[in-house]
Amino acid sequence: MSIETAVTEIRGKLVTTGESVLIELEGGRIAKISPSSHQEPDNDELWIAPGLIDLQINGYAGYDVNLSDSSMEERIETIRLMVDKVLASGVTSFCPTIITAGYEQINDTLTALRLACERYTVVDETIVGIHMEGPYLSDQDGPRGAHPKEHIRDPEWTEFTNWQHASGGRIRVVTIAPERSGALAMIRELAREGILVCIGHTAATHEEIAAAVDAGARMSTHLGNAAHLQLPRHPNYIWSQLSEDRLSASIIADGHHLHPSVVKVIARVKHDRLVLVSDAVHLAGMKAGIYKTHVGGEVELLPSGRLQMAANPLMLAGAAVSLSECVQCFMRFTGAELSEAVRMATLKPAQLLGEQQIGAIEAGYWADLILLAWDKREGSISIRSVIKRGKQVHNIQ
Ligand SMILES: [Zn+2]
Structure with a gap:
């Protein structure tokens, strides 16, 4: 289902480093990335990747x-x-x-x-x-x-x-x-x-x-x-x-x-x-x-x-x-x-x-992000949420 709601923060594990982070979004961009203190069972945590x-x-x-x-x-x-x-x-x-x-x-x-x-x-x-x-x-x-x-x-x-x-x-x-x-x-x-x-x-x-x-x-x-x-x-x-x-x-x-x-x-x-x-x-x-x-x-x-x-x-x-x-x-x-x-x-x-605002998760970049579940044993990924410039454009619970 296509929905468009503004997202102000997301939590998950960074695909790049495996680190659990909190990403704050502002004006469609990534404002801040900080280590997450939020305690969640490891298996339920989703991965965050650039769109x-x-x-x-x-x-x-x-x-x-x-x-x-x-x-x-x-x-x-x-x-x-x-x-x-x-x-x-x-x-x-x-x-x-x-x-x-x-x-x-x-x-x-x-x-x-x-x-x-x-x-x-x-x-x-x-x-x-x-x-x-x-x-x-x-x-x-x-x-x-x-x-x-x-x-x-x-x-x-x-x-x-x-x-x-x-x-x-x-x-x-x-x-x-x-x-x-x-x-x-x-x-x-x-x-x-x-x-x-x-x-x-x-x-x-x-x-x-x-x-x-x-x-x-x-x-x-x-x-x-x-x-x-x-x-x-x-x-x-x-x-x-x-x-x-x-x-x-x-x-x-x-x-x-x-x-x-x-x-x-x-x-x-x-x-x-x-x-x-x-x-x-x-x-x-x-x-x-x-x-x-x-x-x-x-x-x-x-x-x-x-x-x-x-x-x-x-x-x-x-x-x-x-x-x-x-x-x-x-x-x-x-x-x-x-x-x-x-x-x-x-x-x-x-x-x-030559795009320097997309393709990575860094402060100042566009908040184009996906949240995904990764089954390492099966080698499969499933996309749970898609955020385009800070707006959730797709979400699967
Ligand atoms: Zn061709």
Whole structure:
């Protein structure tokens, strides 16, 4: 249930240190953190973590960022309703993600996001930026993933600036295939504007990846996915991005997009330069069952969160779990502590965006917090309460 009550203080154990604390909130921010003298049975005490930050969400709970054939009002309402559901999942900041489409369609989606932000404060506060994943990607089958080939194209600065204008300057993450004509110049411009440039949906050579990083690319988008079914043993674009120490990587650790062994290897190689993203599509957070989609025909969502084509169960039809579930999978696959897994979904994305008011629990930061129960033996976490800028937006007793 969505409720909005102001919270003045919360108690619990800090995910970062395990210390029991009292956090006082004021004006939507963290005012003071002090050791808690409150005596509660240890098992009942909840953990306090920063609200999760997801750099890549295409949709959630039935609501789709990239709507087509819809009026502007429908798009705006869809974004508002989606933001409520995303908040309830424990994600207090996220980047709605634009997929490859024609110029007008992308323009309309960006306009809807801007208008939703201008109309609703909570939407504006929760959408920390927009991730433009397409259309400047590889058009090869495999690397392009589900991005429609007919709309994939070379980067064009004027086109991008028009879109940035439509969004009200909210595009803060751009994924690009560096092998496309004009990509390096585009990467340099984007980096100069302070935009997080990511390499992704790419078939680039080792040299092209190095050149992209020289030009200012700082992250790999969902490393290990959107790739050919077969690759040369070496070099290839996965090794090249893994070995590039200047590149952070985002991964979809949902248990379906990457084998647990791959998640573990990427975690060991990238250490602190790793970010968890959900890449959730609109069916994420829905009940298991068969659904009709406007692009891919019938898809089946399994209770495990695997979303597959109904006619071809071997083919994934997108990611369908929330970021908190990715945090759990990451702990299971890598042996990471809760503090480390949470950092990959809070502080790390905040740092990559250059955000200094979210992603950590410190005096002066926004009071974007989640309270969670952690069953260490089961490796499961459940979110009990979500606080966005000092207001409780979700609560489960
Ligand atoms: Zn993608």
